[in-house]
Amino acid sequence: MEIEKLQFLSDKILDELLIVWENSVRSSHHFLKEEDIEYFKPLVRNQYFPAVKLFVIRNEDERIAAFMGLSDDMLEMLFVLPEEQGKGYGKVFVDYAINKCNIYKVDVNEDNERAYRFYLHMGYKVIGRNESDSSGKPFPILHLQHP
Template sequence: MIRKAKDAEHEQMVSIWLAASIEAHDGVEPGFWRSQRRDMKEKYLPSAENWVYVRDQAVLGFCSLQQNVLAALFVDPAHQGEGIGSLLLEHAKSIESRLELSVYSMNVRAVAFYERHGFGVMDERFDDMTGQWEKVMHLDHDPTEPPRQA
């Protein structure tokens, strides 16, 4: 089930974010992600509209929206590959049909995931904090608009 996150769940969400970030970004020192834990909990999550995927009263994944920006989408590594990320992304797309996001270029699995869900690369930029390149992606199609003519 997907529902709005409760403030009391932020710690669980941060734990998922941390575990998934360390696993997906082996080119970034785990200490960097750990150093960002407090900001994630006290700054980033409170500034976003957060949605959680819950099964048996456990938060297994979440997404965060800041208007039309998908600021975060993370699934507990133990539950990746179960379709939770797709459900969360479809939920975000139902709220905002014109989405933009940034994803580290090194995270080829995530880039492919977003491409499968209709996102295209708009730009690429360097993240000074991590020393990594990231792709800026946007949702290519608004389902309420007619198909583009070539």
Template sequence: MPENASRSTVIRRYAPEDEDAAVDVWSRAGGPAHPFIPGEGEGERARKMREVYLVHAENWVAETDGRVVALLGLLDAEIGGLFVAPEAQGTGVGRRLVEHAAALHGSLTLEVYEKNTGARGFYARLGFVEASRRVDEEYDEVMLRLTRPATENRA
């Protein structure tokens, strides 16, 4: 039996009691994904995560064996953030969260830093394509806007 076969993963709405676990996942996943963002995963960025993003977005978590391993933030049909704990990356949990968002909203959009090649590859495998690009003035980094149309039967 494969190592992950015995694990049970559930996608559910974020609850206030998930805050510490969700911020931990964000911190451990966001720092390595965005090494070009000063203070990513800590300090002022962590405060914003707790006080703004977790409060105002429609958040979903993936929980494996009772532990939060991924966080998805939605602003209507836009993915505002997807963070998967390093130990859960490659297990399909990120894909499941994106497909959950698609089931809720149909077509999806998101922005990703051009330098975040891992995320760009992940989203390309899920059918996202570049629609536009802009410079994030706060960090002087190129952001790509990606879109994925709604589909009837995406495997």
């Protein structure tokens, strides 16, 4: 399983990343309404993706199966296509973030129970909570840190 750092974000790559994001969100973020997903889509594609260092893992068809976005001190995003989940992509990304990039913090939607359980399983601990997300929407965010 090879992690590839994206050096250039073409429209094709942005579109492929957005498909992974949307499919993953639809399968895990059941607390979001359709209008929430539509609100976030252009922000994710046009603002959030360019603001982070993006890493991908491709499947056997050379399509992006999972991606991770890192800032200077946080694992900002980690999304896996629903049909590719359970193959260890998340674990590989978290290990890479911690051991190669010295990034120990991540935020997770409190209502995304699968992601929350995943990060706890990976050794993270809750260090804080906000009632709303960074957009001011009423989706509680848990702040986690790996020891």
